[in-house]
Amino acid sequence: MTTTHETSHPTDPRPAVRCGIVPPYLLQALASSGEPHLEERARETLRLDQLRYEEHAREHSLRPDGARVSRRANRATTEAPNRVVHDAGGGTTLPGEKVRAEGEPATDDTAVNEAYDGLGATWDLWNAAYGRNSLDDRGLGLVATVHYGTNYDNAFWDGSQMVFGDGDGVVLLGFTRSLDVIGHELAHGVTQYTSGLVYQDQAGALNEHVSDVFGILVKQRALGQSAEESDWLIGAELLGPDVKGVALRSMKEPGTAYDDPRLGKDPQPGHMRDFVDTDDDNGGVHINSGIPNRAFHLVATTLGGNAWERAGAIWYAVITGDIKADCDFATFAALTEAAAVAAHGEDSEEARAVRDAWAQVGVTNETGGAAGGGSEREPAPAPAPTPSPEPEPSPVPAGGEPGLVQVRRTGGFAGQVRERTVRLDELPDDDATAWRTLLASPTLMALAQGRMIPDAFRYGVSCDVPPVDVTIPEPALPEGVRELFDRTLEA
Ligand SMILES: [Zn+2]
8 A cells, every 4th residue: 555645635536527506508508698797607617517528537537437546544543523715716727725724713704714614514524424524424625715716706626626616706705604515516526435426327326416415414403403404405695695596406395496597597406307408518418317316305395304414324324335336216216215124124114215216216127227217328439549630421411611610619518509600701810710721621630539528518519621520628628629619609
């Protein structure tokens, strides 16, 4: 055992995914909301997200298959939180200036104190309720950065630390305001160290679900709320005062969290019959998580009392048990039932509550998994194995118009598909020249050989003359090329 990493940036042991609390479909909606202030802020957030993810992908050898890699040996000698909060001062350099370490008094910066307290409440839940010593059960230090970017509309776990933006101040407020959001992001860290759920399709929706579950449990425990008393809302404190909605997600009633001209309507389903079959958002990970979220809410409220003690303990047993990284809904449901039976018996109140809840959301062995029903869908695209050196045939019939290029962006957390077909001579001269150079060179094909990375945007470029049809994972894109794609999409 020679894992000794003593860098200022903790080394993560698992394939990390960048996990922003605001899915791209919301950011995209803001970016085209017709309000210049919001549009500018949302675009800036999307841009910074992309930069962050590229940087992260370079720093951490992300593995697309979710395979486990060895954990570092840094177990603390005593079990207590070890928090450090930094201030990025509106910049994007992480971790930023250290402003409050463990045991230090509160500062006059609300965001700093909210982050510090939220990290503490999260550590407390995992430790007091489940005997877990931090995210990795080895006393991992909890690192957070506040005031990241300018009016940054997001918060995320980058595989090593928490990052909080201040929001645009109109639709979305400061991201340290919601305790469940802090708990959600840190739970991605726990998943990283435990189940390693792949951030794609049903496993990805379960990854999101697990974060919502333990995020809401952090809030409930900190507030002393029983299952009945909780609002079961994720991100309620983030919405600006005139936003038509109550939160970013509702675990109780998925699909009802907001309906706002700038945000669109909450797209979450609460039943398997409404499962959203999409290639976007890594297979709708932020959308379909509504289905298991509602199941958890049903279990928790059926059992009553403190959800972290009853329903939460069953879920904790599952994520730390014999769960596979590519687990689907039906398998997860079966694992929760098995955990309830193991702890409480076949005919226990717990086992019945779990069985009933999954049945109510339409997840059964017959319909919830790969066997069929609403969840059956094409397998995810293979992680760009060994691409052919030859260009793939273009779907556009031969003889098409020279200089006509289609750019399509999918992926991201839940990103809307953005697509545009342009004539190059409609573009500014510099961009048209850049496109002609790019299309004529082997660059695009080379870039298309980059690995598929969970959570990354994917840019598709197709052109008839010359024949080009490629899909490129965003982290593989040089900044200049990505900016050209984005300008073209927005032109
Ligand atoms: Zn998440």
